[in-house]
Amino acid sequence: MKAAWNALPTEEQARLKPMLDEAHGQLGDYLKTGQLAQPRFRPLLRLKSFLIGDWDGHNQRLLQQSGEAGRGGVGPRGEILGTGKFQEFDPFWELLSGTVWLENLLHKHPFPPGAPNPVLIPDVVTIAMVSDFGTGNFGAGDSPSTKISKFIPRLNPHITIHLGDVYYAGTSAEQSSRFTSIWPRGSFGSFALNSNHDMYCGGGPYFNEVVGGPVFNTYQSPYSFFALENSNWMIIGLDSAYHADVLTLYLDGSLGDSAQLPFLRSLAQRAAQENKKVILLTHHNGIPETGIQSPIPLRLSTEVSSAFEGTVPPAYWFWGHVHAGIAYKPLANGTLCRCIGHGALPWGFANELQNDARVAWFETCSANDPENKLRVLNGFAVLQLDGPNLAETFYDEDGRVAWTPEGGDPRNCPPEGLLTL
Structure with a gap:
């Protein structure tokens, strides 16, 4: 150092x-x-x-x-x-x-020129999404990422998507041992977003070995952003890390001056014209994770809003970055925001979320981890698209349904007070 x-x-x-x-x-x-x-x-x-x-x-x-x-x-x-x-x-x-x-403060992998063409996907499709997953196996037994990597294939997803973060710094060795080697591939394909931890080493391993490697290159290479669409939906994944500020460790998301804003604006306009709903995916959060939302929106939120100006806002916005599982109540514009940053890292009961009026649900169930008694369960999300209909399910690392909009959390977890050393 x-x-x-x-x-x-x-x-x-x-x-x-x-x-x-x-x-x-x-x-x-x-x-x-x-x-x-x-x-x-x-x-x-x-x-x-x-x-x-x-x-x-x-x-x-x-x-x-x-x-x-x-x-x-x-x-x-x-x-x-x-x-x-x-x-x-x-x-x-x-x-x-x-x-x-x-x-790598002064060195960064070049951002690929141009923009990808949207990938056509079936009208009936299952999509599994997880974020902040790249820890590999650690601890005495199976780590959360290992458990999740074994459970996702049981759901037979057509598409699997990682919303970013391989730890600690997205190096070549970490990308291989902690991410791509255990990634559960979708039968149709897999996609991966860029993130702050992937950029700590300048992004080279992400662009060359993840996007450019055998697991993700079928539909995505060489880009760090993508779009999927069918007759009713557009799923747009954006790189919120590459153009974030390196001096603040890429912590605050931004689309910068890349081709992504015109790409997003064009797709948003076409989605409105064709009456398609948009599902937005980024690594970074679009709203502050806890507390009262600042009157000054996050930079990423401002950029996204500008791209949707005059059109219909996204129906859903999924992100990671914050290491919690959270379902927010609709924003003023109707967008449903979801945080799925609880893919692998140990996290505890976030009491700030308990009294946050914006939060519909967050993960509170103890993982009953003998090595880390304060840890709550990790997990991931699954979307099932069937024509114009969408079914959304959060799962925990043990394969149980953790939350749905219709049924809430069916697991009857003990109160937070039991999560003690």
Whole structure:
């Protein structure tokens, strides 16, 4: 990591220093108060400590206070405040992701020119979608991603779609061992979106080995965005990561100045003319995940809204990025937003969602994980299109129906209070 930092030009170090200082200060505040504020630069919380050799003892105190089992409890957004694998203070978020990000701060795979043609799909089709899935197998038994990869094929999906994130930094080795090797292929085809973690290494492995590899290249190569359509529906997957700000670790989604906006605008207009409903897919969230929505919309939301101006807004918008399973109530324009970022990473009870008037459902069931007692279940979503009709189902990692719009959550989970160490 120090070598990657020292290799940066002086002006780049100067641009990054205020971010590292702010994140380091937030970590210090957490160690004093036990309360983790919503960090703007969460993946950088410990980066300065590693670079300075932990002379102020932040890392040492964090190990003492949190520990692998998540003794720090669960944050308001569901983050498990421990140092175990893929928990909030897992040191590899900074050690590996941070190093790879620094190494590729000034280098990025070229964005392919042009735009893809829409792929025609059957009018009756089953689509399984999962996000933030790329952890591979970890822990003593099957990890959530392994369990999900075994269960999805039992549903016989025609199409399977990943909404992004292979951990820790989307490197070639991680793409192979933690994602493509266990991906459940659809009988018709599979598609994969780009994401912030896939961009930490500049996006090369994603473009060359995922989109360009044997699992996803049939219909998608060389593009990181795509469209599927039949007589009644358009499913549009967008790359919200490539043009996000590298200095903020690609955390805030954007379509940038690529061909995607005219691509989206053209499809939105045609969908309205042909009376087709649109299902939008991105990695990044279109609205803040918790709390009262800011009067200033997220950049990605503004860009999407501009593309649909004068037409019919999307019927559905699915995203990942936030590591929770959430079904939101309709937006003012009627769009139904869904977060399926709970594909693999350990996450706990997000109490901020409990009192959020926008939320229709979120995953609260304990995973009964002996290694991580605070963890709630991971899962994925399935869409069944039958002509103009759509059936939507959230499943958990154990293969149970977790939620449907018509039936709610049938599992009768115990109350949140039982999720204790």
